[in-house]
Amino acid sequence: MTGSLNWVPPEVDPTVPSPARVYDYWLGGGHNFAADRELAEKILSIMPGIRDATRLNRAFLRRAALFMVASGVRQFLDIGSGIPTVGNLHEIVQAVEPECRVVYVDRDPVAVAHSRLLLENNERTDVLQADLRDVQGILDSPEVQSQIDFDQPVGLMMLLLLHFVPDSWDPVGILAGYRERLAPGSYLALSHVAGDSGVSRLDEAVEAYKSSQNLPHIRDYDGVVRFFEGFELVEPGLVGCALWRPEGAGDVTDNPEINALPYAGVGRKP
Numbered sequence: 173m174t175g176s177l178n179w180v181p182p183e184v185d186p187t188v189p190s191p192a193r194v195y196d197y198w199l200g201g202g203h204n205f206a207a208d209r210e211l212a213e214k215i216l217s218i219m220p221g222i223r224d225a226t227r228l229n230r231a232f233l234r235r236a237a238l239f240m241v242a243s244g245v246r247q248f249l250d251i252g253s254g255i256p257t258v259g260n261l262h263e264i265v266q267a268v269e270p271e272c273r274v275v276y277v278d279r280d281p282v283a284v285a286h287s288r289l290l291l292e293n294n295e296r297t298d299v300l301q302a303d304l305r306d307v308q309g310i311l312d313s314p315e316v317q318s319q320i321d322f323d324q325p326v327g328l329m330m331l332l333l334l335h336f337v338p339d340s341w342d343p344v345g346i347l348a349g350y351r352e353r354l355a356p357g358s359y360l361a362l363s364h365v366a367g368d369s370g371v372s373r374l375d376e377a378v379e380a381y382k383s384s385q386n387l388p389h390i391r392d393y394d395g396v397v398r399f400f401e402g403f404e405l406v407e408p409g410l411v412g413c414a415l416w417r418p419e420g421a422g423d424v425t426d427n428p429e430i431n432a433l434p435y436a437g438v439g440r441k442p
């Protein structure tokens with residue numbers, strides 16, 4: 173009966189778990205199906221801390237976005253933005269600087285349909301369904317062109333996205349395509365599941381994920397830090413998500429391995 177729900181486009185197969193909807197479930201959202209919940213629960217049974225790690229990642233999104241606003245950024249491009257949840261990027265930045273503009277990009281039809289519903293009355297935001305590999309198509313799209321002035325700094329967000337990108341896709345080359353179009357003073361915020369956090373049973377969790385539409389490509393520090401090529405990492409560099417300028421209790425857990433499960437960093441284009 174998914175066709176009767178206005179956030180479920182007809183092309184969606186609810187029997188195949190999607191990373192966007194599995195993540196939505198871990199965050200406590202309601203835009204997921206039985207197959208998503210089954211996979212999410214299976215991974216939770218292997219690695220119970222994953223739910224806390226997703227919350228840490230959202231808290232990092234907030235801190236990184238506010239850091240960029242404080243640094244003068246007023247326009248944001250969020251790629252692999254996911255299904256809207258509590259504390260969305262446009263809400264975070266427009267609460268402190270209402271003129272901020274945000275374009276969300278995701279290839280998942282549910283993420284895009286739900287974003288469209290949420291953003292209907294917000295003139296300073298837009299959403300585009302696209303694959304991050306389509307760099308020129310995204311940057312030249314009417315959605316991006318109408319919201320983003322590439323002569324001004326942009327906050328490029330790629331949170332928990334690039335571990336869905338195999339090296340065979342040349343993620344460093346893809347990032348270079350975005351970076352070339354960004355004005356000096358632009359920022360890249362990135363998070364990525366760490367292979368060297370020390371968390372136990374990561375291999376089993378990755379194995380379980382194989383039934384989703386994407387197989388995660390887990391990388392260690394060296395594999396992630398190269399994504400900042402052409403950017404200067406701001407302090408404290410690429411670190412466990414909870415260690416990136418934590419401000420309060422919700423930014424950190426009492427489990428050091430979960431604190432380190434997503435790598436997180438922010439780089440500035442000189």
Ligand SMILES: C[S@@+](CC[C@H](N)C(=O)[O-])C[C@H]1O[C@@H](n2cnc3c(N)ncnc32)[C@H](O)[C@@H]1O
Pocket residue numbers: 191192195229230233251252253254255277278279280283302303304305330331332333336
């Ligand atoms: C784990 S969610 C992260 C959502 C959000 N960035 C966050 O950190 O809260 C990953 C998102 O990346 C999207 N995604 C994965 N591969 C993609 C690709 N090749 N192009 C665009 N989006 C992609 C998925 O659909 C999903 O919504």
